[in-house]
Amino acid sequence: MITLGPAGTDAHHIASGLGTTQLVESFPRAMEVAWQQDAHALITPGFVARTAGEISDTWVNLHFRYSGRMEIVRAWPAATKPMCVAVNRRRVPDLSRAESIAIHPSTAVFADRHAAGLRRTFVDAKPLAVALAAEGTVDACIGSLDVVQAAGDLEAVEVFHPQMLWCLYQRTARATTTLAADNLVAVTGSGA
Incomplete structure (x- = not known):
């Protein structure tokens, strides 16, 4: 599972409950590494990046950049850490x-x-x-x-105590996810 670091992020908290986690410096980098390693990427649709105060990237841009290569296999809400x-x-x-x-x-x-x-x-x-x-x-x-x-x-x-939405991605070519639904329930309280 590849997601946003450093240690202590909400992404790290959610991902660590789902399996072995590799932390990287950004959500775009998480998607890139997941693609390269044929691994899962944990991304939030709340992702927004700014450069010099201006919005430079968003989840929707990231999602569409990987259209046809990575797909969402699960999406669920979960409370952030306080x-x-x-x-x-x-x-x-x-x-x-x-x-x-x-x-x-x-x-x-x-x-x-x-x-x-x-x-x-x-x-x-x-x-x-x-x-x-x-x-x-x-x-x-x-x-x-x-x-x-x-x-x-x-x-x-x-x-x-806000809530966020999380999306689990995998390579489009993979037929099934290896992430157990039981793990998702344990972390989020929901199997959705």
Whole structure:
């Protein structure tokens, strides 16, 4: 199973419950490696990439680039790990004093809701946003609560529990998936 890293991403969390997992730097790279290795790729349709603040890639573009080569063999909703807005208290006393925030592009709606007006730095995965806040490059971040707590020096100030959709891909030429439906039920609570 190939999916987005580094360790601590929601993709890593879901994939590790489905079998052996290889983490790569982006969802497009996950699809590429899965194609090359004839392996499964775990991708979320929430995938959005930004370059210089502009949208540079999306799930639909990735999906269509692999049309005829990779196919969705399963799709299901699953809760993300709890997410939060966190602040670096060494930099700012509270969120109202923050000027900057690191986020993954897919979490922009939560930045709009909980941290509107902050200067945004976009990263390729939420653990990278947490790292920028923990090292003091930005005042705040949106990340998974467990990763924020492990980073130290950050305080979660808003916590939320969204749900995401996940798609499992395999090469189109393969007749059946080797992923057991029982594993899918164990991770998601659903066999759909």
